[in-house]
Structures are given as structure tokens and as C-alpha cells.
Amino acid sequence: MNRHCESSSELRLSRRTCLKTLAFSLAAAPAWAVAAEPWQTKAQTRLKMAVDARIYSNLPVEEAARRIKADGFSGILTDYTFGDVRFDPFAPDWQAVGRIRSALEKNGIEVAAYFGYYNVVDPDPAKRERGRARMEFLLANAKRLGFQVISTETGTYNRQSEWLDAPENATEEAYLECRGELEKLAQQAEKAGAVLTIEPYWRNIIDSIDRTERLLKEVNSPGLKLVMDPCNYFRKEDLPRMQPMLKEIFARLGKEIVVAHAKDVKAAENGTDLPAAGLGELDYPLYLRLLAEQDREMFLILEHLTLADMPRARQFVLEQLGRKG
Numbered sequence: 498m499n500r501h502c503e504s505s506s507e508l509r510l511s512r513r514t515c516l517k518t519l520a521f522s523l524a525a526a527p528a529w530a531v532a533a534e535p536w537q538t539k540a541q542t543r544l545k546m547a548v549d550a551r552i553y554s555n556l557p558v559e560e561a562a563r564r565i566k567a568d569g570f571s572g573i574l575t576d577y578t579f580g581d582v583r584f585d586p587f588a589p590d591w592q593a594v595g596r597i598r599s600a601l602e603k604n605g606i607e608v609a610a611y612f613g614y615y616n617v618v619d620p621d622p623a624k625r626e627r628g629r630a631r632m633e634f635l636l637a638n639a640k641r642l643g644f645q646v647i648s649t650e651t652g653t654y655n656r657q658s659e660w661l662d663a664p665e666n667a668t669e670e671a672y673l674e675c676r677g678e679l680e681k682l683a684q685q686a687e688k689a690g691a692v693l694t695i696e697p698y699w700r701n702i703i704d705s706i707d708r709t710e711r712l713l714k715e716v717n718s719p720g721l722k723l724v725m726d727p728c729n730y731f732r733k734e735d736l737p738r739m740q741p742m743l744k745e746i747f748a749r750l751g752k753e754i755v756v757a758h759a760k761d762v763k764a765a766e767n768g769t770d771l772p773a774a775g776l777g778e779l780d781y782p783l784y785l786r787l788l789a790e791q792d793r794e795m796f797l798i799l800e801h802l803t804l805a806d807m808p809r810a811r812q813f814v815l816e817q818l819g820r821k822g
Contacts, residue, residue, distance in 0.1 A: 536786040545796050546572070559600045574648070611639075618674050646692050647694070648693075666702045686721065694721075697723075706749055709750055722754070739779070773799070773803075
């Protein structure tokens with residue numbers, strides 16, 4: 498560099514002028530021109546962008562599929578509900594499935610995961626049985642429905658909400674009942690060539706790294722894997738130690754991940770809030786680096802957002818990945 502500057506007969510720049518010019522050009526370079534980190538390069542080939550399609554559910558399926566593609570997504574989390582067509586597992590309409598699959602396939606949209614969420618230990622027996630029956634149907638018919646991965650939560654004994662905690666959740670009896678339910682579903686998933694993915698949450702029975710690891714080891718089935726959503730593991734008091742906890746989550750559970758979520762977490766009066774990506778405290782560079790280091794393809798699904806907020810959340814995640822858009 499210095500030899501070039503000193504020998505240039507046209508510019509005749511002094512060494513000092515050359516260095517000043519170089520410094521100015523680097524300072525003026527746009528942010529996107531900075532070389533991507535190695536993990537970002539890997540992430541750009543391994544992590545595929547997806548979105549919770551329920552934010553498009555008021556649109557006709559053909560329009561929704563075109564819009565999802567135009568918005569830059571190649572995968573969706575879905576329950577097959579759109580403005581002009583929906584699928585009801587309790588009254589199966591296979592023509593409706595054909596319309597939905599056709600619209601998605603024409604636009605290159607994959608089902609990253611099907612929305613099969615239900616309270617696997619619901620204290621209301623009728624609600625639990627209905628949820629189980631729906632899940633069993635989805636697992637048995639996954640290939641015909643056009644997906645492989647189906648996601649659910651891990652349940653709570655709270656009678657008001659499946660996303661609130663209850664004292665009984667922490668007991669060994671609760672863990673064993675939850676494991677029994679999920680083990681039966683995992684066996685059905687394995688038989689059907691499907692994968693049931695669980696989303697642990699600190700207010701549910703599988704509420705921690707310890708219980709998640711224990712469950713996956715004890716069930717030990719290719720039919721039961723993990724939705725990676727680190728925000729769900731953080732209790733309010735855990736937020737100050739986010740980085741070591743993120744590293745522990747991936748060190749102990751990384752090999753079980755099939756699909757990942759992109760939302761955020763922040764402290765709240767009664768625990769934590771879970772807003773859209775970029776509106777909380779999650780260490781996104783570390784989270785995405787740990788995901789990329791799994792070194793296998795997976796969908797990263799934006800969720801907990803509105804259609805109006807989707808462009809901001811998507812751009813935020815893309816910037817963390819070192820992409821321009």
C-alpha cells in the first residue's frame with residue numbers, strides 16, 4: 498500500500514496524505530460494506546427466513562402466499578387458516594388442503610412447522626382429549642397435509658391459560674405426566690415419519706434447560722425434537738446473565754433443534770414480556786451465532802408480531818445476520 502502511494506507519478510501523494518485518504522474512505526464506507534463475520538456468512542446459507550402465517554390469515558390463500566413470498570420469506574408456521582379457505586382436522590376437507598398446498602408450492606413456500614399447540618396436561622379432561630385427538634390426526638396425516646414438523650407447548654395445570662404457571666407444574670408428578678403424554682405422541686410421530694417439536698417455557702411444565710434435556714434424553718426418539726426459542730427460558734432474574742445462559746442452552750440442547758423462533762424478551766412486572774424481535778433485550782448476535790454454529794439448515798420463524806410491524810422486525814433480524822434485505 499505505502500509503496501504504491503509513494504511511486505504514483507500521477508497522484509504524487511505523500512505517505513501521510515495517502516494514509517489520510519485511506520482512513521477517510523474507510524470511515525465513509527456504508528455499514529453494509531463491512532465484511533460479514535464468519536458466523537454471519539454461515540448463517541446466510543444455513544438459516545432460512547420464515548414467518549408466522551397467522552398474520553396473513555385474513556387474506557385469500559393465493560394472495561397470502563404471494564405476499565409472504567414478496568415479503569422475503571420461504572417458510573411459514575401455519576394452521577392452514579386463510580381468508581377464503583381453512584382446514585379443520587375434525588372435519589377434514591382434502592380439497593381445501595389441495596388449494597392451500599398448491600398456493601404455497603407455486604410461490605416456493607414451505608411449511609416450516611405446523612401449529613399444533615395444545616395443553617398436553619390440560620386440567621379440563623374434555624379439552625385435553627380434544628387437543629390430543631387433533632394432534633394425533635395431524636401426526637398421522639402429516640405427509641398428506643404437506644409438512645413434517647408439528648409444534649406444541651408442554652402444558653400447565655393453570656385453568657385460566659395454557660401460557661400461565663401453576664404450583665403443580667414444578668412437581669415430579671407433573672413432569673412424569675407431561676413426559677408420558679409427549680412420549681406417546683413421539684411414538685406416533687416416529688411411526689408416521691413426522692417430528693413433534695416442543696417449545697419449553699418457564700411457565701409450563703418443561704420450564705428449564707434441565708427439564709428439557711431430561712425429557713429429550715428419557716424419551717430418546719427421533720419423533721420428539723426441539724423448537725429453539727431462548728426467550729422462553731429466561732425468568733426475570735435470569736436476564737442479567739443472558740450470555741452464559743444462552744451458551745449453556747445451546748451446549749446442552751443444540752443438537753436437538755429442528756426449527757427456531759425469532760422474537761424477543763424483556764423484564765415485566767409479573768415476569769417477562771415476549772415482544773417481536775428487536776423490541777427487547779435478547780442478545781441477537783450471540784443467539785444467531787449459536788444457531789449458525791449448529792451448521793445445518795433450519796428455518797428461523799418470526800413470530801409475536803403484527804402484519805404492520807413485520808417489515809421492521811424482518812429488517813432487524815436481517816441486519817443481525819449481516820444481510821442487506
